[in-house]
Amino acid sequence: MTKLISGFTRRGIIKTGAVGAGALAMPLVFTGSASAYTNEPTGSDVTFGFNVPQTGAYADEGADELRAYELAVEHINGGGDGGMINTMKPLSLKGNGVNGKKVVYVTGDTQTKADAARASAKSMIEKDGAVMITGGSSSGVAIAVQGLCQDAGVIFMAGLTHSNDTTGKDKKANGFRHFFNAYMSAAALAPVLKSAYGEGRNVYHLTADYTWGWTQEKSIVAATEAMGWNTVKTVLTPLTTKDFSSYIAPIIASGADTLVLNHYGGNMINSLTSAVEFGLRDKVVNGKDFQIIVPLYSRLMAQGAGANVKGIFGSTNWHWSLQDAGSQAFVKSFGQKYGRPPSQAAHTTYVQTLLYADACERSGTFNPCGVGEALEGHKFDGMGNGPTEYRAADHQCFKDVLVVKGKENPTSDFDLLEVVEVTPRAQVEYAPDHEMFAGGSLGKCNPGA
């Protein structure tokens, strides 16, 4: 082996290495970091990074989020009709960008995979100089990207992420969530379910096998068992599952009379369709009509599942049919631009972008520590959810939660859900150290650099 090639001597390699290292060290001598925080904008622009799933089970939500982001940037820069900028209270934005700088943006595809999402976010931070990353449509991805943003020293404004862990055991000082969470869904749904379906039901859970599914299942099990329902069985399904028939068949034999689908997006469309095709909804078990519940609902899902959603209960963060001024202003400008009403995913990402921009304007900086301070404990209104507060202890927004039901007689392609009840904030609030959220800590804000 050594005879065949003798071109390399130890000395030669060491020499080359030393020269190489010297050459490398050269430019490092002349550098020093001048900026106070990661990606401090120096020109007339400031860059936001929109990191959403464009492929995978949550691609529909991702596409709608992207539309909302574009709209938000337009409104912040003073374009269009201004949307919620006209209704947001308090408001510091002046319609000329943020801190006098025009907002530009870059987009990326998370592929609903943590690895790809982090690669995409990293390139936004390192290559494009993004000062804030926002997006997600899967809690697994949101938690992974939130961790990355904490390390890199930029703010992460979580998009659609419903797991308790995002602001629970995986919460980070640089991360903020406007969307509600699994615990809130369970707390809002339980009383409605009790009055609609009575007591003593036997529940079967199908759960998406990742952080969101786990925490939602835990929350719903806790809330339903507290009101006297019995949990028959919980089954985990991989996020990539497309055909749920093998999971549906055992339900019939299990003696359960209620099915909870802890699924979202494409998963929920497929599992619900499959459950309906198996005739679950026409069954009578133990003298009770079989019922299906989808704790986290969205209009996009309802559209995908079609007539199957009729009469099915769930909860949602926001719905376009709300009549307050903020919702109406948003629906109007979104409708004018894209010819359709926005989904809850679009709403939360739009609101997050505006809230971030407003916090920058209020604090007069893009420094994550300054912006974080401006967001912590911030109370606002006029953004579609009534009075809302960013709780300082865990960076979670607290607001009313909507309980919705699939409409029996939809009047249009978009009019698929009706709001059954608006559960007041007090009923869904919990202590920051609640057992379902314990085990993590915010840490300190990290400005990077």
Add this chain to the structure above:
Amino acid sequence: MFEKLKNNDKLIMLGFTIMVFAGPIILAPFGAGYPDLLQRFAIFGIFAIGFNILFGLTGYLSFGHAAFLGIGSYSAMWMFKLLTMNVIPALILSVIVSGLFSVVIGYMSLRRSGIYFSILTLAFAQMSYNLAYSVFTPITNGETGLQLRLQDARILDAVNTSGSLPSPMLFGLKLNATNVVEMFGMKLQFNWGFYFCAIILIAAFYVSLRIFRSPFGLMLRAVKTNQNRLNYTGINTRPYTLGAFVISGMYAGLAGALLVCTDPLAGPERMQWTASGEVVLMTILGGVGTLIGPVIGAGVIKYSENIFSKINDKVLEGYFAMMPESISDFLVFIVSPFVGSGWHLTLGLTFMLVVTFLPGGLVEGATRIFDWLGSIGKKTKSAKPGGNTEAAE
């Protein structure tokens, strides 16, 4: 002939080292000079070099190499969580663990060859993926992926009071530190993590070169050419193929560990069959059985994944802004399906063209160009034999 090879190897090593170290400067004009992508080039280069030792030399096509990548990642992550943020123990453990796994998987899969071997490795990889995804959730944290936490033990490190997560380091040198330099009118980013990966890449390349030139490498090539004939001459080929399998498994484990060193997160999607397929694509695209090919293939694929997928309609409109609006709209309409989320389409087309017209991969393309240039040189000068066009094998 051997005399020439010796000199050539020296040249190859030197050229390779310079190219790798100058990566941040060379790639900056192409928008690829930022640390994350550079690190990926180096890491997937290592992965592909290792894969090429198995596939390129013995011809055994493994469809499950991502399993070792994932195993390396998880091992390294646990070292970070339990022992220390220093990357050395993490690298060592991940290479050992992935080596052990590849001994077991290799021992079973190598009882068959050809398509059966591929299917066996695919099955093992898919099993590992599913184990990581659901069965071993306490170890792997399932789909969410394994991340660092403030509360992790890290028994060798000083108690962390900063309130923020520690980052991977090499004896105190933080791997995520970047020095930004203004040079040639560009912002060049020199990142420690990249140079750490680059040094390992060069070492990995050197080891692979030595294997290619060794009697062991010759034996592996003999296996590829005609395994039956070897068996009939009384040589037991199993130890050789198993050796190659384990070496390439360890390369994959090393790459997996480096992924964690540059970005502390390990998720099961790293072990999915698509990831295994990706390294096959890289190797074939660059040139199977060539030394430098896999590195080039890895670079091309990672570049398109990270750059093409970022090009949206807005960016395209910017490209064609100088043209009349109708033409620019038309061009955007034509090009947009191939970029953004449609980058797979571009990759597929490139792959198809390469396999059809350049079965030897991009390296063959480069060789042909050099040959062509050489022949032109010969004609015009009609002196000396044309430039030495020995392929960068």
